[in-house]
Amino acid sequence: NAGVMQNPRHLVRRRGQEARLRCSPMKGHSHVYWYRQLPEEGLKFMVYLQKENIIDESGMPKERFSAEFPKEGPSILRIQQVVRGDSAAYFCASSPLPLQQSSYNEQFFGPGTRLTVL
Amino acid sequence: AQKITQTQPGMFVQEKEAVTLDCTYDTSDPSYGLFWYKQPSSGEMIFLIYQGSYDQQNATEGRYSLNFQKARKSANLVISASQLGDSAMYFCAMREGIQGAQKLVFGQGTRLTINP
Numbered sequence: 001n002a003g004v005m006q007n008p009r010h011l012v013r014r015r016g017q018e019a020r021l022r023c024s025p026m027k028g029h030s031h032v033y034w035y036r037q038l039p040e041e042g043l044k045f046m047v048y049l050q051k052e053n054i055i056d057e058s059g060m061p062k063e064r065f066s067a068e069f070p071k072e073g074p075s076i077l078r079i080q081q082v083v084r085g086d087s088a089a090y091f092c093a094s095s096p097l098p099l100q101q102s103s104y105n106e107q108f109f110g111p112g113t114r115l116t117v118l
Numbered sequence: 119a120q121k122i123t124q125t126q127p128g129m130f131v132q133e134k135e136a137v138t139l140d141c142t143y144d145t146s147d148p149s150y151g152l153f154w155y156k157q158p159s160s161g162e163m164i165f166l167i168y169q170g171s172y173d174q175q176n177a178t179e180g181r182y183s184l185n186f187q188k189a190r191k192s193a194n195l196v197i198s199a200s201q202l203g204d205s206a207m208y209f210c211a212m213r214e215g216i217q218g219a220q221k222l223v224f225g226q227g228t229r230l231t232i233n234p
Contacts, residue, residue: 033221042122042209042224043163056221091163098220107222109155109163 002027004094004110005074012116019079019086021113025094032075033107034060034067037089046090049075055098082117089114121145122212122225130231131200138185139195139228141210147171151213152193153222154184158206166208169193197230205232 005024013019025032030051035043045059049069060067064082069075079086093107123142131137143152154166169177169184177184185194197204207229211222 035222035224040227042226043211043222045221045223048221056215059221089161093163093222106153106165106168109165111162114161 004029004092004108006090006092006110006113008113009111010114010116012118013082014118015083016081019082019115019117021077021079021090021092021115022074023077023092023094023110024074025092026096026108029094029096029108031095031098032069033093033095034075034077035091035093037091037112039088043091046077050098079115082115084117087115087117121214121223122210124208124210124225124228126228127226128229128231130233133202133232133234134199136196136198137200137204137230139197139208139210139230140192141194141225142190142192143210143212144191145212145214147214152184152186153211153213154182154193154195155209155211155224156204156206157209157227163209167195200232202232202234205230 007022032049034046037043047060047067048056064080066078089112091112092110095107121144150171152169156164167177167179167182167184169186176186181198183196207227209227210225213220214223
């Protein structure tokens, strides 16, 4: 059973370009979470999606960022008109069920996409 | 307010010694979960150990154990018999949010260096 796949692993963009980050969850997982990690910091939650639905986007910047998880295909995190401050590692995690308060439920992380904005 | 606090930016330990990485958390929910992840220089996030707030015993996974002190709201990671391969960033995280829409909140991390 393949783990969470993310591509590309490294992405270089110039200011003003668009960045598209892809995440294929583990087989059978329908819950996807995106996190951003700035250099020397911990991961910060961005968005939680189920198939075709955004459940929680409270951590996502209001402008330039969007995410989707279509019925078929990977989840996409899209950053329009990138700026230098968007340079970070972006991690995707998946789980078979929503994280629950009352039971152990692990999120499986992908290897991350390292975005560099020149 | 910081939900997860890791007060040790860096730690240096001699190989084969035990090491404790500190983590304190803040929540008003009676039910919560605490996680530790390892991030080596290659960058991936590796799950190490989990502790549920209602678990009666401290979690253990091989050389990893979690010193869970609920009243103090601390969940320190203990690594016994440290190895060179343990050198990495270590993150403590807590599950938070409303039912059905929870996510992980991470601390700032501790960089652990094991010296030969």
